[in-house]
Amino acid sequence: MRLLALIFLLLFIAAGVVFGALNADLVSYDLGFAHVSVPKGAAALVAVVIGWVLGGLTAWLGTSVSHRRRRRRERADIKASAAPAA
Amino acid sequence: MNPIWLWLLVLIPPAAFACGWWAARRTHVRRSGDRVNELSSDYFRGLNYLLNEEQDKALEVFVRLAEYNRDTVETHLALGNLFRKRGEVDRAIRLHQHLVSRPGLSDEMKTVALLELGEDYMRAGLLDRAETLFSDLVAMDALAPSALRHLIAIYQHEREWHKAIEHARRMEGMTGEDESAMIAQFYCELAEQSRQHGARTEARDYLREAFICQRDCVRAHMIMGRLYAEEGEVGQAVDAYEAAIAADIAFVPEILPPLLNCYARSQQMERAERFLREIMDRYHGISPVLALTRLYEGRDGERTAIDFLTGQLRKRPSVRGLMALIDATMDKVSGEARENYLILRDLTRKLLEGQAMYRCSRCGFGAKAHHWQCPSCKNWGTVRPIHGVANE
Numbered sequence: 511m512r513l514l515a516l517i518f519l520l521l522f523i524a525a526g527v528v529f530g531a532l533n534a535d536l537v538s539y540d541l542g543f544a545h546v547s548v549p550k551g552a553a554a555l556v557a558v559v560i561g562w563v564l565g566g567l568t569a570w571l572g573t574s575v576s577h578r579r580r581r582r583r584e585r586a587d588i589k590a591s592a593a594p595a596a
Numbered sequence: 597m598n599p600i601w602l603w604l605l606v607l608i609p610p611a612a613f614a615c616g617w618w619a620a621r622r623t624h625v626r627r628s629g630d631r632v633n634e635l636s637s638d639y640f641r642g643l644n645y646l647l648n649e650e651q652d653k654a655l656e657v658f659v660r661l662a663e664y665n666r667d668t669v670e671t672h673l674a675l676g677n678l679f680r681k682r683g684e685v686d687r688a689i690r691l692h693q694h695l696v697s698r699p700g701l702s703d704e705m706k707t708v709a710l711l712e713l714g715e716d717y718m719r720a721g722l723l724d725r726a727e728t729l730f731s732d733l734v735a736m737d738a739l740a741p742s743a744l745r746h747l748i749a750i751y752q753h754e755r756e757w758h759k760a761i762e763h764a765r766r767m768e769g770m771t772g773e774d775e776s777a778m779i780a781q782f783y784c785e786l787a788e789q790s791r792q793h794g795a796r797t798e799a800r801d802y803l804r805e806a807f808i809c810q811r812d813c814v815r816a817h818m819i820m821g822r823l824y825a826e827e828g829e830v831g832q833a834v835d836a837y838e839a840a841i842a843a844d845i846a847f848v849p850e851i852l853p854p855l856l857n858c859y860a861r862s863q864q865m866e867r868a869e870r871f872l873r874e875i876m877d878r879y880h881g882i883s884p885v886l887a888l889t890r891l892y893e894g895r896d897g898e899r900t901a902i903d904f905l906t907g908q909l910r911k912r913p914s915v916r917g918l919m920a921l922i923d924a925t926m927d928k929v930s931g932e933a934r935e936n937y938l939i940l941r942d943l944t945r946k947l948l949e950g951q952a953m954y955r956c957s958r959c960g961f962g963a964k965a966h967h968w969q970c971p972s973c974k975n976w977g978t979v980r981p982i983h984g985v986a987n988e
Contacts, residue, residue, distance in 0.1 A: 554604065554608055558609075561613040562612045562616035565614060565618075565620065566616040566617065566619060566620035567620075568620075569616075569621045569624070570620050570624070
């Protein structure tokens with residue numbers, strides 16, 4: 511399984527290099543405060559990386575916040591139910 | 597810009613976002629799995645402590661486990677059980693109550709928690725609450741055999757024999773197990789109650805039911821004998837007591853005293869001798885020997901009785917027999933020999949004082965007097981005379 515994932519990764523990297531080489535012409539962006547000219551391939555790569563990181567961050571924040579909230583509630587429950595009688 | 601490129605740049609970020617989100621979730625799930633493994637190793641550690649009877653350490657592990665993992669209902673149940681076993685019933689009750697009230701708990705787990713809560717109530721002596729709970733479970737047909745078993749135990753404790761019979765019959769129908777011996781004992785309890793209140797006809801009706809449940813019910817035969825004896829029907833009482841011995845010869849020490857009394861009242865001493873001689877071959881305890889010794893003493897004189905007892909003691913040595921022999925020969929000796937006899941008699945008496953005469957065949961509970969229901973394990977008809985040199 512691990513080997514298969516490695517092969518796929520190498521294939522994608524190779525495809526990215528070929529894609530970048532085939533689309534080496536520049537494309538310019540007007541960001542309002544500046545004009546940026548980057549190769550088309552690099553622009554696509556940056557879009558992929560930013561999307562990936564944002565997606566991961568959202569999932570991680572969502573699960574860890576709900577997990578922490580649940581743990582807090584459980585502790586309160588256990589304390590209430592297992593506390594010795596006064 | 598080429599419109600295809602534009603579309604590509606618009607579509608790539610959401611697709612990458614979705615991939616990133618999925619990858620992060622997957623990583624989280626895998627990490628949770630590692631934690632679950634860690635928890636289950638804790639669970640087995642707790643179990644190990646339990647098996648080693650180190651309840652304090654087990655409790656510590658299970659409390660920690662319960663704090664970390666809310667979803668493991670079994671851990672909470674184990675913890676509640678531990679609390680109950682340690683006598684901390686109030687904590688067990690709170691834990692199980694909390695479990696029952698938890699939203700989203702499966703019906704199956706809720707039923708188990710309710711059953712546990714009922715057991716907590718029973719242990720705490722809150723029998724009315726336990727009864728309500730178990731009755732609800734039976735009505736819901738959830739874990740009904742266990743709930744019925746507990747209900748029967750409650751009715752036995754409260755001596756509500758009619759309800760106990762009703763529920764025992766329901767349990768028979770549900771599990772297919774034969775509970776007739778226990779139901780016969782419940783009818784015997786009812787018969788005994790009626791006899792004590794002077795309702796003899798009612799007592800006979802209950803005994804008839806007991807015989808329907810268990811044809812050879814020793815106790816029913818004995819109560820029948822007692823009923824006849826109280827009514828002056830001594831001949832029929834003798835028949836009933838003899839039938840009791842025929843049903844289970846192990847109960848000879850219990851049955852012989854009233855039977856001998858009935859023989860004497862009905863002037864049937866030849867029949868008594870015949871019967872005692874016959875059961876001596878089948879029963880190897882000392883009770884029939886002592887009864888025959890007394891019979892010979894009254895009829896043929898002391899010498900014959902002592903010879904008979906001495907001969908029998910060689911075949912079946914017994915402290916009770918030796919004590920009877922000492923008592924019988926005490927008058928014939930004097931001086932230093934008499935002093936020695938007295939010492940010997942005191943010794944045998946002390947030996948017998950510390951001895952349990954009956955033992956439960958299920959749990960090993962020892963008792964000096966006979967109980968139809970074992971006070972320890974609550975099984976019926978399992979307490980029997982102990983056969984040995986210092987016992988029967």
